[in-house]
Amino acid sequence: MTISASLDQGRAAFAEHRWGAAFEELSRADHERGLDPVDLERLSTTTLLLGRDAEGIDLATRAHEAYLEAEDAAGAARIATWIGIYLMGKGDDARGNGWLARARRIADSTGTAAESSAALLLVAAALDDLYAGEPGRAARTFAEAFGIAERVHDRDATALAQLGQGQARLMLGDAVAGLALLDEAMVAVTAGEISPVASGVVYCSVINTCHLAFDVRRAQQWTIALDRWCGDRPEMVMFSGQCQVHRAELYRLHGAWADAVTAARVAQDRARLGDWTGSFGAWYQEGEVQRLRGDFDAAELAFHRAAESGYPAQPGLALLRLAQGRSRLASSSIDEAAAEADPSTRRALLAAVVEIDLAVRDLAAARRAADELTAAAAVTEIPMLRAVAAGCEAAVRLEEGDARGALPALRAAWALWQELDAPYEAARCRVLAAQAARALGDDASAVMDLEAAREVFDALGAVPDVLRVDELARRSPGSRSTPLTAREVEVVRLVAEGKTNRAIAGQLYLSEKTVDRHLSNVFAKLGISSRAAATAYAYEHALM
Template sequence: MSAPTLHPAHTADAVERARDAAERESWAEAYALLHAHDLHPSRALTADDLSVLADAAWWSGHIDESVTARLRAHAAFLAAGDHRGAGLAAWWLHYEYRSLGRPAAAAGWLHRSRHHLEDQPPCPEQCFLAWTDAEEAEQHGDRAAALAAARRMTRLALRSASPDLVALSRQAESAVLLANGRRTEALALLDDAMCAVTAGELSGVFTGWLYCLALTQCMEAADFGRAVEWTNAAMEWCGPPWTGRPPEAVPGATSETGPESGPASLTTPAARAVASGENPFRGVCRAHRVEVLDLLGTWALAEEEARQACREVPVDCLESAAAAFYAAGDVQRRQGRLDEAAVSYAHAHELGRIPQPGLALLRLAQGRADAAVAGVDLALACQSDPRHDLLGRARLLAARTEVALAVRDVPGASKAARELDALAGDVPLLRATADTALGAVALAEARSGPALRLLRQALAGWLELRVPYEAAQVRMLLAAADRTVGDEEAARLELAAARTVFERLGAVPDARRAAALLSGGKRRRLPGGLTAREAEVLRLVAGGGTNKDIAQALVISEHTVSRHLNNIFAKLGVGSRAAATGYAYAHDLV
């Protein structure tokens, strides 16, 4: 049966309504109208209308239809001799194919875009080529060429008087300046761009781009304050209803996805196409939010948001799902849920992220120190350009310091801490990280004075940033430093404060360790000839801890726990855990 023929007036009216919907960024409505029209084309869509259909299909989660419509738009522009229109369509095809993991097709369409646009007089469409040139030059380490391309983009954008292009060019130039170490200039340009974003001056796609780019830039640059502020703004922008009418409100439109069948899970790495009417940037922005919540110590919400992000992330942004899995793994590891953390890190790896330093710290908690050292060393060696991701480098170096100290490699820890110190400068998040590592090394080297100074400086930094877990970890180190100079009261205050934070966060192994150290401070001389470490092990045994629990709490291997228990039983003349527990209670060791 042939398709019914629509009256030309009806089709023209539908196309006009679709154009109006696109102007309002009611993409679900525009898609429904143009898609329906395109199924019964009594009058062919123009090249511009095909471009609108491609945009509407992308926003509505129909990625394949978006590419098909864009191909048709390119052909229509070319047939009409419109090389600017064809060049822009070709650039968008390059962008979409690259997002879909088809680099050969992406490279071909980028070449076509250059062919269409490079001989044209200066025009707005050339901004996109300049943006791509800046990114490619940066990837090849040619920072002079990257800066020249970004500034060419800025000149073209200013000539065009397009708020979208001007804001995007500011961000592009900011990214290049930041990679060159020109932090103050870079952040000033980024603030300028984000003013336009948060004021609602830009179109939807540029708003989404800039939120995603700026949040990535802030976290990599360790600018935690901006990351918090813009993550909150991004999630507000992404929240439903975010634009236009939902698809069920459009006559003749139907949603392709029903309600979710059950709660989200972090057990399998599955991203999906974004349902019609949803904001395709929401999953990516939510993944950034997970990183912020993790640092702020809002761990239950961070894990919940990670699950939701994995459901929302589009198929062309799987790196964001990987980041969500990794962040969830960090939460689970610090809460002592080591098996769950291992699964989350494995899923992050499946999606293309090296799960370090979290995996190295997991191996350390499992008593596999050799694997921890190898993992973090390999991750450090694989970082091609440390300046590109300052926070990532800092976290790797901090983990290298911690792992080295755990295996009594003080020179190795000192080397990592010194590199971290040189990297940190006066960036608050990096400075607190570096001072923590330097203080831990000074403590291991029995330099009590410098250790106390550095650790107090680190604690002040973490408290100002409102990062509770790291602050509590520093308190544990401060307690050890206080005890080395005989200030038992100060040590107990730090341990009590740390235990309170650990218990609130659900960081069970750390809370147990703080409690054991608090109990250990009750008496200077231990009964039965026990050493301080043996007393710690005995207290944890008396608290019902298994060998595995004790190994995790004290960051030692289960083999070492067994050796300590054998020594304890021999010294106390007991033959069971129950008898040892009785001894501990009788001698006020718990």
């Protein structure tokens, strides 16, 4: 095969998004004679998309040096900027800042290069402001970058500047303008106007931002688009794990928890293959499902793996501590996370702040957090944010002794969660409604709400919530009381299902000795001596 044939086929494969073939042919052409700067850049992009991170950066460095040798300062500054942005995104700040400094030096050395690379450099500077909690300054810099990018027809920089402006606007509380800018950035991506790496960055950043803004409908629409984009590029590793993370988050919200874990584990596999963009979410999403299922050891492991990526595993880890009975640690960790977060991320933490503050009896702090959520929801029509705010308002009102005032907020929250097809959150509203009804003396409504919530929790496999509902039901004036603890009830229920002690131990992550002890306590409390009698008791007392 001639050199020109390898190069031609490599370029064709690149244009057709056949990354494996592009890598093979361009690498062959590079080995035979060497590539010019543009083709080296293509090979670098291909290598990065295949998940070969270090090799891709080395090739980008070679492309940068080739541009310098060709006295193409504009090309050298542009690729240096991209290397810097890429490394900063990975958390390699020292090397990233070094490359950005080099890009600025090269751009400053010639007016032509300065004009063509200024937009990307301004995007990088604005990102620093955004991550430093300066959204106002970031918005102005992104706007300046957008103006330059439009003038020099740099479509990548244009899309990234729009993305950044949207994120900054959301952080400043202007959800309508922010989300509109995100949608506009996505138009360039879906139209195929920008490069593969820039497309992936915009896709994943927009979906992440939509989740932070509680706009689950937009997140779902763009996740479907990202899924299609990744599907059209089956060899691509980078961004493919992040796509699975977004799928997992939506599955979890909609109650498909087994599918959520499957998607999270696919994302973990993609992370091992080289997609570092999804490494945090891959483990965090699994941790959330395991926490909700009551498998606290698995959740602990997953959250720690998520934190290894450099991002705090919050609010999941704080809520896990609360479920483990370590409420003070839960409170300190969520307070620290909320204090350090940017405004958008802080809003995503506030529901957990309310739940944990109520658990530690800090009613004043819970009220402040609920009021902050209510204020944020008042300026937007985003259903999920309104549902979260209404649920938190109701929970605080209940603790303040205003059960009657809590009911309208609960009805609104439940209706919104139903509309969003979020069964777990809707069921939690039913539990709060039962508590409010009981406080108002309406025991019949309380029993009805608890039974409806328990049915949902049981179907989802939300064991801690099932046990909590059972405990609330036992306290109900109209319910049959039982002397058994929540764990003993769980053991009796599994005995009634015909499970052996070994099977029960495996399902509850206990030792067989511990299960034996629980069963002995059950027999002693109930005055029975057989598993058949325990089964009969379970059915007689509606424990099944």
